[in-house]
Amino acid sequence: MPATTLKKDVFSTFSLGMMSLAVALSGIFFTASSRPAKAAEVGPTVSGGAAGTPAPDKDTDNDGLTDLQETTIYKTDPAIADTDSDGFPDGLEVRNGYSPRFGEGKRMIDVDSDKDYLNDAFEVAIGTDLLDPDTDGDLYLDGTEVAAGFEPLKAGPLKRDKLITVSLAQQRLTYYFGDAQLDTFLISSGVKKLPTPPGTYRVLDKVPVKHYGGRGFNFDLPNTKWNLHFTTRKYGYYIHGAYWHHNFGHPMSHGCINVAYKNMEALYDWAQVGTKVVIN
Numbered sequence: 001m002p003a004t005t006l007k008k009d010v011f012s013t014f015s016l017g018m019m020s021l022a023v024a025l026s027g028i029f030f031t032a033s034s035r036p037a038k039a040a041e042v043g044p045t046v047s048g049g050a051a052g053t054p055a056p057d058k059d060t061d062n063d064g065l066t067d068l069q070e071t072t073i074y075k076t077d078p079a080i081a082d083t084d085s086d087g088f089p090d091g092l093e094v095r096n097g098y099s100p101r102f103g104e105g106k107r108m109i110d111v112d113s114d115k116d117y118l119n120d121a122f123e124v125a126i127g128t129d130l131l132d133p134d135t136d137g138d139l140y141l142d143g144t145e146v147a148a149g150f151e152p153l154k155a156g157p158l159k160r161d162k163l164i165t166v167s168l169a170q171q172r173l174t175y176y177f178g179d180a181q182l183d184t185f186l187i188s189s190g191v192k193k194l195p196t197p198p199g200t201y202r203v204l205d206k207v208p209v210k211h212y213g214g215r216g217f218n219f220d221l222p223n224t225k226w227n228l229h230f231t232t233r234k235y236g237y238y239i240h241g242a243y244w245h246h247n248f249g250h251p252m253s254h255g256c257i258n259v260a261y262k263n264m265e266a267l268y269d270w271a272q273v274g275t276k277v278v279i280n
């Protein structure tokens with residue numbers, strides 16, 4: 001990770017970040033189209049330690065998560081294999097990105113157990129507490145600190161870098177908060193005739209809704225959500241949600257980075273003006 005520090009725009013983007021977080025929390029939850037396979041996939045669990053010795057990998061309910069993981073990380077019941085009673089064991093849900101605490105197919109990235117404006121997936125990735133809204137006890141909520149680019153694990157005004165990387169060869173976007181990888185997924189970059197320009201950029205602007213194409217263009221994509229502007233070329237390039245195709249993993253766009261809506265909302269909320277974007 002580069003050691004540069006984001007100094008600009010922290011405070012000016014803070015309120016925007018809060019606004020978009022509020023929008024995100026206002027009830028837009030995506031239900032994933034594919035559910036994890038049923039419990040049959042859960043293999044035998046390794047248990048260790050001599051009799052009477054608590055083993056660090058002990059999995060009392062045989063759900064694929066150790067007791068320690070359940071009590072300290074995922075905040076699930078170590079004695080109940082299916083904490084949210086949705087038919088899927090805790091470990092299987094976690095491995096597939098679903099919340100073991102909320103049923104109805106909710107993903108960890110779409111739920112916020114302690115209502116601190118930081119979703120459960122990001123809390124696990126960063127190491128903050130799922131059930132403590134202020135992990136470091138400095139009176140700033142975990143989500144408030146992450147939105148503004150501050151360290152939520154230690155009190156004091158420590159910064160953490162934000163980085164978005166895009167591999168054109170792999171058609172994949174990955175983003176990091178410090179050394180924590182928050183998410184990675186397939187995207188669609190520009191087609192051969194309209195390629196996405198490789199380079200190092202910064203997020204210049206966050207645009208909640210945008211109309212691409214229209215009059216004078218051979219495409220028309222109104223009401224496109226969650227747009228991160230990252231270049232100053234004639235028409236500008238964006239990382240943005242795409243609702244008109246599901247062919248992620250293959251170049252499809254006029255140069256922008258297309259992201260599935262289910263992946264774009266959390267990325268958009270987290271990104272700040274000034275966040276580094278590296279495309280190669």
Ligand SMILES: [Ca+2]
Nearest residue numbers: 059061063065
């Ligand atoms: Ca368990």
Ligand SMILES: [Ca+2]
Nearest residue numbers: 082084086088
């Ligand atoms: Ca479950």
Ligand SMILES: [Ca+2]
Nearest residue numbers: 129132133142
């Ligand atoms: Ca928290």
Ligand SMILES: [Ca+2]
Nearest residue numbers: 134136138140
């Ligand atoms: Ca805090």
